[in-house]
Amino acid sequence: MNDLINELYQEIILDHGREPRNFGECDPHNKSADGHNPLCGDNLKLTFLLNKDDIIEDIKFTGEGCAISLASASLMTEKLKGKKIDIAEEIFNDFTNLVSGTSEDLKVLSEEDSLYALKGVGGFPMRVKCATMAWHAFKSALKS
Amino acid sequence: MDKSKFLNQNIRNDFPILSKKILEKNNLIYFDTAASSQKPNTVINETNDFYQNHYSNVSRGVHTLSVESTFRYEDARKKVQKFINAKSENEIIFTKSATEGINLIAQTFYEKYMQKGDEVILSLMEHHSNLIPWFFLRDKYGVVIKFAKINQYGEIDYNHFESLFTDKTKIVSLTHLSNVFGTELDKKAIKICNDKKVPILLDGCQSAAHLKIDVQQLECDFFVFSGHKTYGPAGIGVLYGVEELLSEMPPYQGGGGMIGEVSLEGASYADLPAKYEAGTPPLVEAHGLGVAIDYMNNIGIEKIIAHETELTKYAFNKLNELDFVEMHGGENNRNSIISFNLKNVHSHEVSSFLDVEGIAIRAGHHCCQPLMKHLGVNSTARLSFGIYNTVDEVDKFIEALHKCKEFFNK
Ligand SMILES: Cc1ncc(COP(=O)(O)O)c(C=O)c1O
Numbered sequence: 001m002n003d004l005i006n007e008l009y010q011e012i013i014l015d016h017g018r019e020p021r022n023f024g025e026c027d028p029h030n031k032s033a034d035g036h037n038p039l040c041g042d043n044l045k046l047t048f049l050l051n052k053d054d055i056i057e058d059i060k061f062t063g064e065g066c067a068i069s070l071a072s073a074s075l076m077t078e079k080l081k082g083k084k085i086d087i088a089e090e091i092f093n094d095f096t097n098l099v100s101g102t103s104e105d106l107k108v109l110s111e112e113d114s115l116y117a118l119k120g121v122g123g124f125p126m127r128v129k130c131a132t133m134a135w136h137a138f139k140s141a142l143k144s
Numbered sequence: 145m146d147k148s149k150f151l152n153q154n155i156r157n158d159f160p161i162l163s164k165k166i167l168e169k170n171n172l173i174y175f176d177t178a179a180s181s182q183k184p185n186t187v188i189n190e191t192n193d194f195y196q197n198h199y200s201n202v203s204r205g206v207h208t209l210s211v212e213s214t215f216r217y218e219d220a221r222k223k224v225q226k227f228i229n230a231k232s233e234n235e236i237i238f239t240k241s242a243t244e245g246i247n248l249i250a251q252t253f254y255e256k257y258m259q260k261g262d263e264v265i266l267s268l269m270e271h272h273s274n275l276i277p278w279f280f281l282r283d284k285y286g287v288v289i290k291f292a293k294i295n296q297y298g299e300i301d302y303n304h305f306e307s308l309f310t311d312k313t314k315i316v317s318l319t320h321l322s323n324v325f326g327t328e329l330d331k332k333a334i335k336i337c338n339d340k341k342v343p344i345l346l347d348g349c350q351s352a353a354h355l356k357i358d359v360q361q362l363e364c365d366f367f368v369f370s371g372h373k374t375y376g377p378a379g380i381g382v383l384y385g386v387e388e389l390l391s392e393m394p395p396y397q398g399g400g401g402m403i404g405e406v407s408l409e410g411a412s413y414a415d416l417p418a419k420y421e422a423g424t425p426p427l428v429e430a431h432g433l434g435v436a437i438d439y440m441n442n443i444g445i446e447k448i449i450a451h452e453t454e455l456t457k458y459a460f461n462k463l464n465e466l467d468f469v470e471m472h473g474g475e476n477n478r479n480s481i482i483s484f485n486l487k488n489v490h491s492h493e494v495s496s497f498l499d500v501e502g503i504a505i506r507a508g509h510h511c512c513q514p515l516m517k518h519l520g521v522n523s524t525a526r527l528s529f530g531i532y533n534t535v536d537e538v539d540k541f542i543e544a545l546h547k548c549k550e551f552f553n554k
Pocket residue numbers: 178179241242243244271273274319321322323347349350370511
């Protein structure tokens with residue numbers, strides 16, 4: 001099997017792609033946004049509950065998409081749950097760098113993070129949008 | 145399989161890109177001609193030659209290079225005219241793409257012949273390029289759009305189509321060959337329009353290089369296609385329209401080249417076809433398209449059709465045998481295009497997996513989101529063929545598809 005494919009589709013990604021975690025809608029929630037990839041039609045809806053200390057108490061998503069977009073959304077919700085907003089934004093920056101192939105100066109993400117498994121997307125520039133769809137929804141939900 | 149139907153594989157040597165290795169080791173198998181076709185040597189070389197030896201602006205000067213450029217540009221128009229058998233060169237308008245052609249017609253046809261409440265008929269399987277220009281009319285002017293249903297074979301439901309006509313129906317616009325199913329529009333759709341005296345526009349993006357086009361025999365009023373899907377350059381498109389309509393409709397864009405005379409008080413407009421060609425046109429690209437037409441004619445359109453039909457049939461049957469594949473549309477009346485899904489595997493995964501094997505297919509909604517919704521999928525994988533594809537390539541693709549299914553179902 002080709003290395004690029006094995007790197008892109010690591011076991012954890014296939015697993016989260018098949019069985020996304022935190023799939024659903026937060027009830028209650030005070031932040032939400034839709035994400036969509038106009039190139040392919042994939043879409044999701046992200047909801048989360050931000051408490052008065054700026055901590056993401058709960059975060060969930062629904063939607064349809066490829067393994068990469070679903071796994072990325074699923075792993076994102078796992079990572080962001082319980083995080084303070086400023087940290088979450090740093091994770092966002094690191095993650096977008098990671099998948100667009102600039103993984104040298106990551107601030108908060110490390111190889112131990114399960115999100116790191118998405119690094120293989122860097123080998124498929126046309127798939128970067130799949131991996132970042134949920135993250136951009138997160139960003140726009142922050143403004144909602 | 146009837147091997148005698150296939151083109152001599154030497155033609156592959158005409159396409160330099162086919163010797164490219166993907167990831168430095170896999171031979172390229174290009175199954176994405178419906179998105180854009182590859183270019184033969186002659187188109188590449190002639191384009192180069194134009195810039196090196198003949199280039200200037202067209203129809204604007206009297207010097208030698210202007211004459212040479214203008215000759216090439218107008219010669220391309222003659223080639224297009226013959227290629228689709230239009231009555232007159234005046235009926236061939238160069239645009240930048242089929243998309244621009246449809247926008248041009250929607251805008252100018254509305255201006256001349258329509259008003260609020262008038263109706264347009266489209267189908268559920270139109271490309272966004274044949275939807276949005278009409279949506280503009282709906283949003284801006286209150287035009288009503290009706291959509292013909294399609295059946296499970298990817299064909300228009302002609303009874304339903306006919307039932308949509310009222311005395312407010314002013315124009316019909318349909319895909320001549322579906323870019324998702326590869327199904328050809330039945331002539332009866334055009335006959336219905338002709339009988340009801342409603343002009344019909346055919347979106348010929350997918351048919352121009354894969355069917356024999358004779359606009360007089362088709363009896364369509366407008367026909368658009370793009371050069372880049374017909375072995376020519378991107379940036380050039382063709383709009384055919386019957387002269388009576390084109391001469392009545394107003395100009396689209398204003399600018400140089402489309403005028404008769406200009407004073408500060410106003411302007412008169414040039415005759416056809418210049419009336420619709422404001423500004424410096426994509427002249428080198430037009431020449432490239434003319435060369436691509438020569439190239440197809442030299443091979444022979446009938447031979448091209450025979451080759452692609454046989455290859456499509458072969459691939460359809462191979463795919464249809466696989467229990468892990470879901471096909472879209474029927475087996476018959478299909479030319480050069482096949483859409484499918486792997487059960488439980490998103491088309492993106494299929495496309496990325498095949499990509500590293502050197503196989504280029506399209507994954508996504510194919511600019512047909514309303515159709516995807518109708519099919520109940522959010523995307524499909526699509527194979528599409530050109531003259532350079534072979535049975536051997538289809539076999540390699542099927543083999544890779546097995547591997548793909550194993551990989552994602554492990
Ligand atoms: C059926 C159909 N119509 C319209 C278009 C738009 O063509 P272009 O982008 O060249 O204008 C395409 C190309 O994807 C197509 O397949």
